[in-house]
Amino acid sequence: MGDDRNGTGGTNPGGTDPGGTDALVIAGREFGSRLIMGTGGAPSMHVLKEALVASGTELTTVAMRRVDPAARGSVLDVLRECDIAVLPNTAGCFTAGEAVLTAKLAREALGTDWVKLEVIADEHTLLPDPIELVDAAEQLVADGFTVLPYTNDDPVLARRLEQVGCAAVMPLGSPIGSGLGIRNPHNIELIVERANVPVILDAGLGTASDAALAMELGCDAVLLATAVTRARHPARMAAAMRHAVEGGRLARLAGRIPRRRYAQASSPFEGIAT
Amino acid sequence: MQVIVNGQPRELPEGTTVADAVATVTAAGSGVAAAVNDEVVRRADWAATTLRDADRLEVLTAVQGG
Numbered sequence: 001m002g003d004d005r006n007g008t009g010g011t012n013p014g015g016t017d018p019g020g021t022d023a024l025v026i027a028g029r030e031f032g033s034r035l036i037m038g039t040g041g042a043p044s045m046h047v048l049k050e051a052l053v054a055s056g057t058e059l060t061t062v063a064m065r066r067v068d069p070a071a072r073g074s075v076l077d078v079l080r081e082c083d084i085a086v087l088p089n090t091a092g093c094f095t096a097g098e099a100v101l102t103a104k105l106a107r108e109a110l111g112t113d114w115v116k117l118e119v120i121a122d123e124h125t126l127l128p129d130p131i132e133l134v135d136a137a138e139q140l141v142a143d144g145f146t147v148l149p150y151t152n153d154d155p156v157l158a159r160r161l162e163q164v165g166c167a168a169v170m171p172l173g174s175p176i177g178s179g180l181g182i183r184n185p186h187n188i189e190l191i192v193e194r195a196n197v198p199v200i201l202d203a204g205l206g207t208a209s210d211a212a213l214a215m216e217l218g219c220d221a222v223l224l225a226t227a228v229t230r231a232r233h234p235a236r237m238a239a240a241m242r243h244a245v246e247g248g249r250l251a252r253l254a255g256r257i258p259r260r261r262y263a264q265a266s267s268p269f270e271g272i273a274t
Numbered sequence: 275m276q277v278i279v280n281g282q283p284r285e286l287p288e289g290t291t292v293a294d295a296v297a298t299v300t301a302a303g304s305g306v307a308a309a310v311n312d313e314v315v316r317r318a319d320w321a322a323t324t325l326r327d328a329d330r331l332e333v334l335t336a337v338q339g340g
Binding site: 038042067074075097104108116118 | 281299300305306312314316317333334336337338339340
């Protein structure tokens with residue numbers, strides 16, 4: 001973002017398609033939608049499918065778990081039917097070792113070397129463990145993975161993740177599933193200004209205005225799950241998120257007006273009848 | 275011999291391969307990965323990889339999440 005502090009039309013060089021279609025570009029791959037969905041929390045596969053279709057997403061996360069012989073229906077079938085690319089995550093991993101093994105299993109099972117890297121510190125906050133996160137990212141990048149790390153809203157950590165070769169950085173707005181929105185917009189702006197890879201706001205969003213704000217702050221995309229899957233009407237909220245991401249993106253590109261302390265008339269003062 | 279399959283101790287005959295053991299927990303032809311003692315075993319190698327006593331076999335697939 002360089003010095004484009006007011007969002008007057010600059011775009012993150014790492015996340016923008018130079019051809020002018022405003023596609024999201026991550027590691028050379030183009031996406032027409034800037035909304036990345038998660039699949040956790042949906043009450044049924046049917047509800048999940050309706051929500052994914054309504055969201056317009058082209059990339060969606062799944063978790064890796066031990067096979068359940070009693071499980072009926074697979075989230076992979078839903079993604080295949082909707083022609084949505086799969087992004088495995090390492091949710092639930094507490095150490096770099098666990099996350100690296102999970103990523104390798106996902107690569108083998110799903111045939112993708114893309115991974116949403118999550119290494120959490122504890123199960124109460126689900127906040128990322130920065131030390132383990134950078135360690136895991138380095139190992140996975142060295143092994144040829146395209147690494148999209150879920151990170152704290154810490155500009156220094158985001159830079160470190162970029163330096164070790166991550167294809168994007170994904171700062172949280174607030175804790176996973178909290179719906180608290182973006183608690184530190186200033187830090188998100190700092191991350192955006194300094195990043196040379198796409199910035200994807202991941203976690204904590206509660207409603208459409210949160211997603212629009214993320215895009216207005218200059219994020220290249222938004223990743224969310226709970227805000228949609230646990231909404232009263234998931235498909236309707238998914239549509240709201242889709243429009244919010246598009247609206248926020250357009251507003252960012254359009255360049256908002258500066259904030260002023262006092263009013264500025266938009267009608268001329270000249271020629272008023274006296 | 276005893277092998278830990280997805281955290282559960284299982285009595286399996288000598289000579290059981292990864293392919294045999296995976297088949298006891300899932301019939302899925304794709305979307306599944308296996309690791310023995312924290313090392314991924316590629317699907318192409320399942321039939322030729324023999325399990326040993328006290329091995330830990332993990333069989334994972336994608337579920338809703340994230």
